[in-house]
Amino acid sequence: MFTLTHTDGAARRGVLQTAHGAIETPVFMPVGTQGAVKALTTQHLDEIGASIILGNTYHLMLRPGDDLIARRGGLHKFIGWNKPILTDSGGYQVFSLAERRKINENGVEFRSHLDGSPYLLTPERAVDIQANLGADIAMVLDECPALPSTAEVIEASLELTFRWARRCRVQFLKKKGPDPVPQQQFGIVQGGTFLELRRKSAELTVSIGFEGYAIGGLSVGEPSETMYEVVSQTTSCLPANQPRYLMGVGTPLDIIEAVARGVDMFDCVLPTRNARNGQLLTSEGAINIKNAQYAEDDGPADPACGCYTCSNFSRAYLRHLYMAGEMTGGTLNTLHNLSFYLDTMRRIREAISFGRFEEFRQGFHQTFTRRALIS
Amino acid sequence: MFTLTHTDGAARRGVLQTAHGAIETPVFMPVGTQGAVKALTTQHLDEIGASIILGNTYHLMLRPGDDLIARRGGLHKFIGWNKPILTDSGGYQVFSLAERRKINENGVEFRSHLDGSPYLLTPERAVDIQANLGADIAMVLDECPALPSTAEVIEASLELTFRWARRCRVQFLKKKGPDPVPQQQFGIVQGGTFLELRRKSAELTVSIGFEGYAIGGLSVGEPSETMYEVVSQTTSCLPANQPRYLMGVGTPLDIIEAVARGVDMFDCVLPTRNARNGQLLTSEGAINIKNAQYAEDDGPADPACGCYTCSNFSRAYLRHLYMAGEMTGGTLNTLHNLSFYLDTMRRIREAISFGRFEEFRQGFHQTFTRRALIS
Numbered sequence A, B: 001m002f003t004l005t006h007t008d009g010a011a012r013r014g015v016l017q018t019a020h021g022a023i024e025t026p027v028f029m030p031v032g033t034q035g036a037v038k039a040l041t042t043q044h045l046d047e048i049g050a051s052i053i054l055g056n057t058y059h060l061m062l063r064p065g066d067d068l069i070a071r072r073g074g075l076h077k078f079i080g081w082n083k084p085i086l087t088d089s090g091g092y093q094v095f096s097l098a099e100r101r102k103i104n105e106n107g108v109e110f111r112s113h114l115d116g117s118p119y120l121l122t123p124e125r126a127v128d129i130q131a132n133l134g135a136d137i138a139m140v141l142d143e144c145p146a147l148p149s150t151a152e153v154i155e156a157s158l159e160l161t162f163r164w165a166r167r168c169r170v171q172f173l174k175k176k177g178p179d180p181v182p183q184q185q186f187g188i189v190q191g192g193t194f195l196e197l198r199r200k201s202a203e204l205t206v207s208i209g210f211e212g213y214a215i216g217g218l219s220v221g222e223p224s225e226t227m228y229e230v231v232s233q234t235t236s237c238l239p240a241n242q243p244r245y246l247m248g249v250g251t252p253l254d255i256i257e258a259v260a261r262g263v264d265m266f267d268c269v270l271p272t273r274n275a276r277n278g279q280l281l282t283s284e285g286a287i288n289i290k291n292a293q294y295a296e297d298d299g300p301a302d303p304a305c306g307c308y309t310c311s312n313f314s315r316a317y318l319r320h321l322y323m324a325g326e327m328t329g330g331t332l333n334t335l336h337n338l339s340f341y342l343d344t345m346r347r348i349r350e351a352i353s354f355g356r357f358e359e360f361r362q363g364f365h366q367t368f369t370r371r372a373l374i375s
Helices: A042-047 A057-062 A066-071 A075-079 A091-096 A123-133 A151-175 A195-208 A224-235 A252-259 A270-276 A308-312 A315-323 A327-353 A357-367 B042-047 B057-062 B066-071 B075-079 B091-096 B123-133 B151-175 B195-208 B224-236 B252-259 B270-276 B308-312 B315-323 B327-353 B357-367
Strands: A002-008 A011-018 A021-025 A027-029 A053-055 A085-087 A099-104 A107-111 A118-121 A137-139 A184-189 A212-215 A244-246 A265-267 A279-282 A285-288 B002-008 B011-018 B021-025 B027-029 B053-055 B085-087 B099-104 B107-111 B118-121 B137-139 B184-189 B212-215 B244-246 B265-267 B279-282 B285-288
Touching (some): A002 A327, A027 A327, A057 A118, A057 A123, A066 A123, A091 A107, A118 A123, A123 A151, A151 A184, A184 A195, A195 A212, A195 A224, A212 A224, A224 A252, A252 A327, A270 A279, A270 A327, A279 A327, A308 B042, A327 A357, A327 B327, B002 B327, B011 B327, B057 B066, B057 B091, B057 B118, B075 B085, B123 B137, B151 B195, B184 B195, B195 B224, B270 B327, B315 B327, B327 B357
Parallel strands (some): A085 A137, A137 A184, A184 A212, A212 A244, B085 B137, B137 B184, B244 B265
Antiparallel strands (some): B099 B107
């Protein structure tokens, strides 16, 4: 279901077929945590050219509940979005948000951060929930150990993740429907920042056989150079003809560096969360719209951008909306930041097609500084 | 600049020309308090067919400041809205929001509710601020006495309002530009719930001569029947060939009753504020989307509505967004409630054209209940 159409060094351009249409890669997936990309409607997502969004299993299983969503006909129908959706397994947020976690071989028991009610998330249950949601791409349940940890802890964790992945695949194959383009399931490579453990995790995960492979456990505080090394190591251990997804990454520069190392798919809350906090991405780096210097700035957020926000509104107006606490500011800022990300991905794909990715990468580094970026 | 095209009993249909285009009346003006209709973009306003919006002088003079907006080319340019804007005089919010008010013949001194800084709002300054904002329709500064008050207090207040109105008109005529369709200025009739004082205030205000007349000081807690009586009394004292604006009103039923008494223009925060609080207007009355009964309701907010929200999303989804605190819910609810208001106004205008307003009014009363409406 994945076709590579161009390569340029390690960078790849391709097309991933899903039950809800094709995705051009490298792709950025806006995060629709609780069934909505915060501050936007699905019309906005269409207008800025989002081709796939991400939903968070942890949030949706708690509220409104995956059974309720299944009774509504699945997540696409429920949220009014007819393009592809990838859902995570819930694992990452169980480990970062839930209360009183108890992890054992079977799975993870936890209490909801919303009302304290008890839940059990097993590999099988993670598959079932994502089947209820009707995700086009489902992720296996993995353990996300806190970093830094010793090699022993990380190795034990990736072995547990491997056993869970095997159980997820068994459950997935049991449920797999007869659709011509059925749900796809991606495995997740863990291993912390230990290159040998990344290799081991990749080999174990690939041995199970998935439609795609994710790289988990990165962008959790390690230096960028370390992350890039781990990404290089991991992609070199993954099948060339299948999609690779770097989970939760990242800044525009991180995405470009990961594309340079053979990654195809990305998600991150940075463009949406930072938008609501008044940080706007521009071709020359990030700006904080609340700064007084923008109070009388009649220029657009990014002079190089043609999005709705930049075509119609000034920095002065965006600053005013931010200072006044107007929700409209959150919407306009989010539209711009996501447009910036999606435009960057379009430029990446185009550069790869023309064999000019390295040139694009150098140019981007020269003009985009990470000075003000809150990642 | 105002042309009556149809009358049906006391109800009127007309067209008001402004510097930014024509408005069909009766019209509802969504409230864009601080330079944005909360949770919407101007694209949304275009899509739902808003023909004029309201801006609040009090909020804008404090933040970002009317001088700053004037330097940006005026409010239309600043907020990216090319259709008409009406601004209030700031008076109402000085009386309801500002701190340490001191009122005297000259005007009103107050301190900003934002940072305590001192301001002086005089009739002349209210005119100047609205000129800075570049409003198509500007309002005179009026005093808004607390209700209930004695007839003596109300009479003294309407006399002050009259003297202020005269000063506003002098200042307005001084500044009036050479535009073929320049800014218009509306006087405001006060007088509380005393019918004779309403008559006196109307006569005094009309004696000055404005492009239109507003009815102020209603919908502040008095019974609906009292408000309707005051509206009838006031419109009967106003020139037939000029627009009449009932400030801050109201519920859909109040609007229909006021149209039946000859009012042409309305504004109210109800549809937008209630939307953010989860109250949705439907042809059969208001519903509170947070109620558990909507958790699995796959129908649209209002089966009789064709707005973006009702065409694409279920009550179950809107309830989920509300419960999850997603801003997208505020946007979708606001789009629906304003569409409901604007559609109701379109139906009112059509009914008047066909001489069927009374039929429409009766039908609306029969199907729309005020049961759950938070006004």
